Amino acid sequence: MKEHNKLLEETKDEVTQIRAKQREAQAKMDKLEKELLGKWSKEKEAGKISMDTVEELLNGTSTHTRLRFQLTRLIGKQILKLSPSKHH
Numbered sequence: 001m002k003e004h005n006k007l008l009e010e011t012k013d014e015v016t017q018i019r020a021k022q023r024e025a026q027a028k029m030d031k032l033e034k035e036l037l038g039k040w041s042k043e044k045e046a047g048k049i050s051m052d053t054v055e056e057l058l059n060g061t062s063t064h065t066r067l068r069f070q071l072t073r074l075i076g077k078q079i080l081k082l083s084p085s086k087h088h
Contacts (some may be wrong), residue, residue, distance in 0.1 A: 047074060
């Protein structure tokens with residue numbers, strides 16, 4: 001027990017520094033996560049399409065050919081955003 005207490009005393013400052021760095025890193029990660037979640041929410045809201053429009057597209061209504069094309073492009077963009085990039 002004496003050796004253990006000695007080790008704790010000898011490493012006290014180092015442990016304090018490590019814990020401070022951990023808190024700082026966690027705070028940065030929390031901030032980044034909040035920012036990214038906000039950005040994602042805004043992008044998600046901006047890309048919303050009404051369920052009526054989706055139903056009309058699924059039913060093949062000829063007057064919505066342009067919307068069908070736009071929906072296809074939107075879905076394609078979302079898939080690309082979710083796909084892991086090989087360029088990173």
